[in-house]
Amino acid sequence: xxxxxxxxxxxxxxARALGxxxxxxxxxxxxQSSAAVETLATATDLSIGNASQHLQQLRRAGLVTxxxxxxxxxxxxxxxxxxxxxxxxxxVAETNLAEMERLVSQLxxxxxxxxxxxxxxxxxxxxxxxxxKVALLDVRPEDEYRAGHLPEAINIPLEQLEAMLDSLPRDxxxxxxxxxxxxxxxxxxxxxxxxxxxxxxxxxxxxxxxxAAGLPVM
Amino acid sequence: xxxxxxxxxxxxxxARALGxxxxxxxxxxxxQSSAAVETLATATDLSIGNASQHLQQLRRAGLVTxxxxxxxxxxxxxxxxxxxxxxxxxxVAETNLAEMERLVSQLxxxxxxxxxxxxxxxxxxxxxxxxxKVALLDVRPEDEYRAGHLPEAINIPLEQLEAMLDSLPRDxxxxxxxxxxxxxxxxxxxxxxxxxxxxxxxxxxxxxxxxAAGLPVM
DNA sequence: CCAATATTCTATTGATCCATTGAATTAACT
DNA sequence: AGTTAATTCAATGGATCAATAGAATATTGG
Numbered sequence: 001x002x003x004x005x006x007x008x009x010x011x012x013x014x015a016r017a018l019g020x021x022x023x024x025x026x027x028x029x030x031x032q033s034s035a036a037v038e039t040l041a042t043a044t045d046l047s048i049g050n051a052s053q054h055l056q057q058l059r060r061a062g063l064v065t066x067x068x069x070x071x072x073x074x075x076x077x078x079x080x081x082x083x084x085x086x087x088x089x090x091x092v093a094e095t096n097l098a099e100m101e102r103l104v105s106q107l108x109x110x111x112x113x114x115x116x117x118x119x120x121x122x123x124x125x126x127x128x129x130x131x132x133k134v135a136l137l138d139v140r141p142e143d144e145y146r147a148g149h150l151p152e153a154i155n156i157p158l159e160q161l162e163a164m165l166d167s168l169p170r171d172x173x174x175x176x177x178x179x180x181x182x183x184x185x186x187x188x189x190x191x192x193x194x195x196x197x198x199x200x201x202x203x204x205x206x207x208x209x210x211x212a213a214g215l216p217v218m
Numbered sequence: 219x220x221x222x223x224x225x226x227x228x229x230x231x232x233a234r235a236l237g238x239x240x241x242x243x244x245x246x247x248x249x250q251s252s253a254a255v256e257t258l259a260t261a262t263d264l265s266i267g268n269a270s271q272h273l274q275q276l277r278r279a280g281l282v283t284x285x286x287x288x289x290x291x292x293x294x295x296x297x298x299x300x301x302x303x304x305x306x307x308x309x310v311a312e313t314n315l316a317e318m319e320r321l322v323s324q325l326x327x328x329x330x331x332x333x334x335x336x337x338x339x340x341x342x343x344x345x346x347x348x349x350x351k352v353a354l355l356d357v358r359p360e361d362e363y364r365a366g367h368l369p370e371a372i373n374i375p376l377e378q379l380e381a382m383l384d385s386l387p388r389d390x391x392x393x394x395x396x397x398x399x400x401x402x403x404x405x406x407x408x409x410x411x412x413x414x415x416x417x418x419x420x421x422x423x424x425x426x427x428x429x430a431a432g433l434p435v436m
Numbered sequence: 437c438c439a440a441t442a443t444t445c446t447a448t449t450g451a452t453c454c455a456t457t458g459a460a461t462t463a464a465c466t
Numbered sequence: 467a468g469t470t471a472a473t474t475c476a477a478t479g480g481a482t483c484a485a486t487a488g489a490a491t492a493t494t495g496g
Contacts, residue, residue, distance in 0.1 A: 002320075002321040002322075002324035002325045003325075003402075004243075004325070004400045004401065004402055005239055005243065006321050007318070007321050007322065007325065007400045008239035008240075008242040008243050008246075008400070009239035010311065010315065010317055010318050010321060011239070011242055011307060011308060011311050011318070012236065012237050012238050012239045012241070012242055013237075014307060014310065014311045014315065015233055015234075015236035015237040015242075015307060016233075016234065016237030016238075016453095018230065018233035018236075018237075019230050019231075019233040019234030019236075019237045020230050020234075020453090020454085021223055021226035021227035021229070021230045022226075022454095023230070024226040024229055024230055024233075025222075025223065025226050028226075036472080036473095037472070037473060037474095038472070038473090046455095047455080047456075047457095048472080048473075049455085049456075049457080049458095049473085049474080049475095050454085050455060050456075052472095052473060052474060052475095053454085053455085053474085053475095054454095056474080061315070062310070062311065062314035062315035062316075062318075063310070063314065068462085068463085068473095070463070070464065070472090071462080071463055071464060071470095071471060071472050071473080072463095072471095072472065072473085073472075073473060073474085078313075078314045079310055079313060079314055081306060081309060081310050081313075082310060084306060085303070085306045085307060085310055088299060088302060088303045088306060089229060089232060089233060089303060090229060091299060092232065092280070092281070092297055092299050092300060092303055093228065093229050093232045093280065095296075095297060095299075096280030096281065096296045096297055097228065097232065097279070097280035098280075099228055100225070100228050100229070100280075102220075103220040103224050103225050103228060104220075104225065106220035107220045107221075107222070107225070182222045182225045182226070183222065184221075184222055234483095238483090238484080240484095254442080254443090255442075255443060255444090256442070256443090264485095265485085265486075265487095266442080266443075266444095267443085267444080267445095267485090267486075267487080267488095268484085268485060268486075270442095270443060270444060270445095271444085271445095271484085271485085272484090274444080275483095286443095286492085286493085288442090288493070288494070289440095289441055289442045289443080289492080289493050289494065290441095290442065290443085290493095291442075291443060291444085
């Protein structure tokens with residue numbers, strides 16, 4: 001007979017799968033798009049073997065699935081709600097763990113120093129987009145952009161930022177976004193564009209959160 | 219300088235705190251009401267020392283806080299959203315982990331065998347309550363009931379069920395609830411009341427979920 | 437101040453987890 | 467078939483975790 005404790009134990013297995021920074025990084029990458037082991041390994045700075053092992057733990061916990069495509073093994077999230085789950089975990093951690101706040105403010109320190117304005121919220125961004133007031137800039141790598149992006153967003157991967165400035169409108173404010181609230185790409189982009197004189201702010205979330213909230217994507 | 223990985227590592231610490239069945243049981247109990255270590259230990263079948271250790275891990279992860287009240291140490295959840303977090307974890311696990319489904323269906327097996335109807339959803343319950351169609355029965359221990367309960371709910375702790383049948387209306391359908399979807403109390407109550415000829419169903423969630431959803435409590 | 441109670445701290449043991457390495461599998465290409 | 471590339475499997479040592487028991491610390495009431 002199943003007891004309540006058995007259920008908690010099983011639930012705990014899932015939580016334990018989330019209990020490793022590398023696995024959280026893998027999940028963030030997977031939230032952008034499904035990907036092969038090698039892609040995931042380089043995105044997260046893990047050896048292929050190590051990445052594979054972590055992915056299998058995530059699979060055992062029911063958080064990702066794998067399917068073979070030729071030589072490659074393609075992993076994907078099993079469930080859109082995993083993005084919500086991670087977002088909620090983040091919120092709880094940020095409000096209740098001093099250490100978390102400290103790290104976040106460190107990550108934002110450069111922005112503040114350079115006088116960057118506050119990040120743009122989902123609601124604000126949605127309103128601005130509807131009124132055509134802002135241009136959206138996706139600074140993620142091209143493959144992630146192609147797998148899905150915010151409506152009307154221009155893609156300039158961060159490495160090519162200076163080379164592709166022509167694509168950016170000069171007359172509108174620009175909102176840059178990337179993988180999520182902890183992704184460094186859009187921070188970096190905002191800094192560099194500000195120095196070039198652009199009016200630019202950061203979207204406080206990322207593509208996966210936008211999509212998981214049920215907002216329109218392309 | 220803080221890196222993204224530091225943030226994931228810190229986030230992982232919080233997830234790891236959720237990665238133990240006993241700690242999840244402690245959190246479920248804490249979701250009912252704040253409580254002293256001894257209360258929590260007996261509710262979860264842990265030794266006091268062991269419970270204390272787990273509680274301190276939860277505290278380090280920012281999930282609970284403690285304050286002294288005389289000789290006792292009272293623990294409470296730091297954040298209402300932890301209930302949502304656990305609920306979402308549960309949903310993800312139930313949809314994507316076969317083992318989970320198996321255990322849940324085992325827990326529900328008795329109900330099905332005894333011909334009990336499906337559990338009542340929040341939405342359905344809210345509608346029924348507004349129309350005065352059902353009577354609510356809270357089968358949790360009295361102290362949890364006193365710390366908060368659904369509006370108009372009658373409290374009959376499970377042990378006193380047969381002794382206090384007078385409090386139950388005979389003309390309405392009864393909806394029994396307890397601590398949450400995995401709590402055995404309301405299952406047991408439904409079974410016993412059905413054998414006595416009552417029309418009774420189970421609320422599929424519990425008091426904490428109802429409260430965390432922002433629905434009215436007393 | 438002393439005794440009783442509630443809880444936490446410390447130390448220990450066994451279990452589990454993590455990263456790394458190299459061998460083994462699987463599928464595509466020639 | 468044999469070679470190569472992508473991934474998984476298996477085994478290792480070091481680190482962290484869980485449970486238990488007993489000592490230590492606060493708090494209340496005499």
